[in-house]
Amino acid sequence: MQPFIEMNKLNLYYGEFHALKDVSVQIPERAITAFIGPSGCGKSTLLRTLNRMNDRIPGARVEGRVAIGGIDIYSGEVHVESLRKKIGMVFQQPNPFPKSIYDNVAFGPKQHGIRGKKKLDELVEQSLRSAVLWDEVKDDLRRPALSLSGGQQQRLCIARALAVEPDILLMDEATSALDPISTFKIEELTHELKDRYTIVMVTHNMQQAARVSQQTVFFLNGEVIEHDATRQLFANPVDSRTQDYISGRFG
Amino acid sequence: MIDMNPSTNSKAPAELGQSFGKTSGSKFDRKARLRWSNQLFRMICIGSALFVCLVLLCILVLMLRTGVLTFSNVSLTEFFFSTNWDPENEHYGALTFILGTLALTSLTMLISIPISVIIAVFLAEMTPKWLRNLLRPVLDLLVGIPSVVYGFLGLTLLIPWLRNLSGHDLADGLLAASIVLTIMVLPTISRISDDAISAVPNKYRDAAYALGANRFQTVFRVVLPAARSGIMYAVILGMARAIGETMAVVMVIGNTAQLPNSLFTPTAVLTSNIVMQISSVEFDSTWNYGLYMMGFILLAISLLMIVAVRILQKKGGRYS
Numbered sequence: 001m002q003p004f005i006e007m008n009k010l011n012l013y014y015g016e017f018h019a020l021k022d023v024s025v026q027i028p029e030r031a032i033t034a035f036i037g038p039s040g041c042g043k044s045t046l047l048r049t050l051n052r053m054n055d056r057i058p059g060a061r062v063e064g065r066v067a068i069g070g071i072d073i074y075s076g077e078v079h080v081e082s083l084r085k086k087i088g089m090v091f092q093q094p095n096p097f098p099k100s101i102y103d104n105v106a107f108g109p110k111q112h113g114i115r116g117k118k119k120l121d122e123l124v125e126q127s128l129r130s131a132v133l134w135d136e137v138k139d140d141l142r143r144p145a146l147s148l149s150g151g152q153q154q155r156l157c158i159a160r161a162l163a164v165e166p167d168i169l170l171m172d173e174a175t176s177a178l179d180p181i182s183t184f185k186i187e188e189l190t191h192e193l194k195d196r197y198t199i200v201m202v203t204h205n206m207q208q209a210a211r212v213s214q215q216t217v218f219f220l221n222g223e224v225i226e227h228d229a230t231r232q233l234f235a236n237p238v239d240s241r242t243q244d245y246i247s248g249r250f251g
Numbered sequence: 252m253i254d255m256n257p258s259t260n261s262k263a264p265a266e267l268g269q270s271f272g273k274t275s276g277s278k279f280d281r282k283a284r285l286r287w288s289n290q291l292f293r294m295i296c297i298g299s300a301l302f303v304c305l306v307l308l309c310i311l312v313l314m315l316r317t318g319v320l321t322f323s324n325v326s327l328t329e330f331f332f333s334t335n336w337d338p339e340n341e342h343y344g345a346l347t348f349i350l351g352t353l354a355l356t357s358l359t360m361l362i363s364i365p366i367s368v369i370i371a372v373f374l375a376e377m378t379p380k381w382l383r384n385l386l387r388p389v390l391d392l393l394v395g396i397p398s399v400v401y402g403f404l405g406l407t408l409l410i411p412w413l414r415n416l417s418g419h420d421l422a423d424g425l426l427a428a429s430i431v432l433t434i435m436v437l438p439t440i441s442r443i444s445d446d447a448i449s450a451v452p453n454k455y456r457d458a459a460y461a462l463g464a465n466r467f468q469t470v471f472r473v474v475l476p477a478a479r480s481g482i483m484y485a486v487i488l489g490m491a492r493a494i495g496e497t498m499a500v501v502m503v504i505g506n507t508a509q510l511p512n513s514l515f516t517p518t519a520v521l522t523s524n525i526v527m528q529i530s531s532v533e534f535d536s537t538w539n540y541g542l543y544m545m546g547f548i549l550l551a552i553s554l555l556m557i558v559a560v561r562i563l564q565k566k567g568g569r570y571s
Contacts, residue, residue: 095455
C-alpha cells in the first residue's frame with residue numbers, strides 16, 4: 001500500500017520531557033490504523049502532531065519530519081488552518097458546541113467561507129447521513145446539541161468533522177466515554193468511513209483495535225515497539241513486550 | 252432505631268420490626284434530634300430568603316409611600332411628561348431627569364460594553380501569563396476606587412480636554428459623565444467577563460481549532476457565545492452601578508434642569524438632582540415628595556433593566 005502519512009525520526013518534547021522518541025511510522029491511505037499502548041505512552045501526542053494541535057501547548061517542540069501526501073506539514077509554508085481543514089479530529093469526550101445540531105455541523109464550512117443556505121443545508125444533511133445520525137435528528141435540527149445522548153453527541157462530532165470534507169479522520173479514544181451500544185455504532189461507522197477516509201485512531205481497547213483496524217502500531221514510553229498488519233500483530237507479535245501487552249500482562 | 256439491649260434481641264423477629272418506630276426513651280434521641288435540626292435549618296434558609304424579599308419590598312414601599320404624596324399637588328402627566336422642573340414656582344416636571352438617566356446609562360453602556368469585552372478577550376485569550384497576572388489585580392483594585400476620586404479626575408482632566416475638543420465654554424454634560432462612568436464600570440464588566448471567558452471549557456476551543464478555525468473565529472463564534480450568560484451578568488452589574496452612580500456624575504454633568512441639545516450641554520439626571528436638592532428642601536413639601544418619587548423611579552428603572560436583561564439572557568441562552 002502507498003503510504004499517505006509518513007513520520008520520519010519524529011521527536012517531540014514538552015519542555016524537558018521527551019514524549020516521542022525517534023518515531024518513524026507510515027500510515028496507508030483509506031484504511032484504519034490503530035495506535036495502542038498503555039496510558040502516557042505518547043499515542044495521543046502523536047495523533048495531535050498530525051494536525052498540529054500540539055502547537056497550542058506552550059513548550060511543545062517537534063523535531064523530525066511529518067509528511068502528509070508528500071508535504072512536510074511542519075515546514076514554514078504550511079497554513080495550519082488549511083491543514084486542519086484537511087484533517088478532522090474527534091476527541092475522547094464528545095464536545096459539541098453549545099449550539100443547535102445544525103449550527104454544530106455547519107460551523108466548520110462557515111469558517112471556511114461556505115455561504116448560502118442551500119449549500120449549507122446539503123452539507124449538513126450529507127454529513128449527518130455519513131455519520132449515521134440523520135434519521136435520529138432530521139425532525140428538529142434546531143434542537144440544542146447538548147440535549148442528545150453521549151453516543152449521539154459523538155456521532156454529531158464526527159458529522160461536524162466530516163462537514164469540512166477532510167481526507168483524514170483522527171479519533172482520540174473516541175469511544176472510551178461511551179456505552180457498549182454507542183461504541184458499537186461508532187465502530188460500524190468507522191468501518192463504512194474507511195473507504196473514503198484515512199482513519200487514525202487511538203484506543204485503549206485492544207479488542208476494538210483488533211475488530212476495526214487494518215494496521216496496528218504498539219507504543220511504549222514514547223517509542224514504536226511494533227507496527228504491523230493488525231491480524232499479524234495480534235496473532236504473532238514479534239516483540240515480547242507486544243506479546244505481554246496484548247495478552248493483558250501490563251497496561 | 253434498633254434497640255440493642257440483649258433482652259430485646261432475644262425476642263421474636265416480629266417485635267424487632269416494631270422497635271424501629273420507637274424512640275429509646277430519651278426525649279432527644281438521634282432521630283428526633285436529626286429531624287429537629289433539619290427542620291430548623293430549613294426554616295433558617297426559607298426565613299433568610301423571605302427576609303431578603305421583605306427588605307426589597309420595604310424599600311419599594313418606603314420610597315413609593317412618600318413619593319406618591321407628590322401627586323396630591325401635581326398631576327401624573329405633569330410629573331412624567333413635563334420637562335419644566337422649577338419647584339420654587341410650583342412646576343414639577345421630572346421628564347428631563349428620567350430621560351437624562353436613561354440616556355446617560357445607554358450611552359455609558361454603548362461605550363463600555365465593547366471596550367470591556369475586548370479587554371476581557373485580551374486578558375483571557377491572548378495575554379501572556381505574566382501580563383495577565385499583573386493586569387488582573389490592577390483591574391480588581393480599580394473596582395474599589397471611591398467614585399469621588401473618579402469625579403475629581405473627570406473634573407480636572409476630562410472636562411478641560413473636552414472643552415478644547417468641542418469648543419464649548421462648559422463641556423459638562425452627558426458625554427463627560429458617560430466617559431467617567433465608563434472608566435468606573437470598565438473594570439467591573441471586564442473582570443467578570445474575563446472570568447466567564449476563562450471558565451469556557453477548553454474542549455470547545457479544541458473542537459474549533461481542530462476544524463481549522465483561526466483564533467478570531469474561535470473566540471468570537473465559539474468562546475464568546477459560550478460565555479454569553481456570564482458576560483450578561485457582568486453587564487447587569489456594570490449597568491446597575493452606572494444607573495445609581497451619583498457622586499462622580501454630580502461633579503461632571505453640570506446640574507442644570509434642562510433637556511440637553513448636545514452631548515456637551517449641562518443637564519441633570521435623577522441621582523444628581525436628588526443629591527443636589529434633598530438637603531435644602533422642607534420636610535413636608537411637595538418638592539421633597541417629588542424627590543422621593545424620583546428615587547422610586549430610579550429604583551424601578553434599575554429593577555426593570557435587570558429583569559429585561561434576565562429575560563434576554565434566557566432567550567439567548569437556549570443552547571447553553
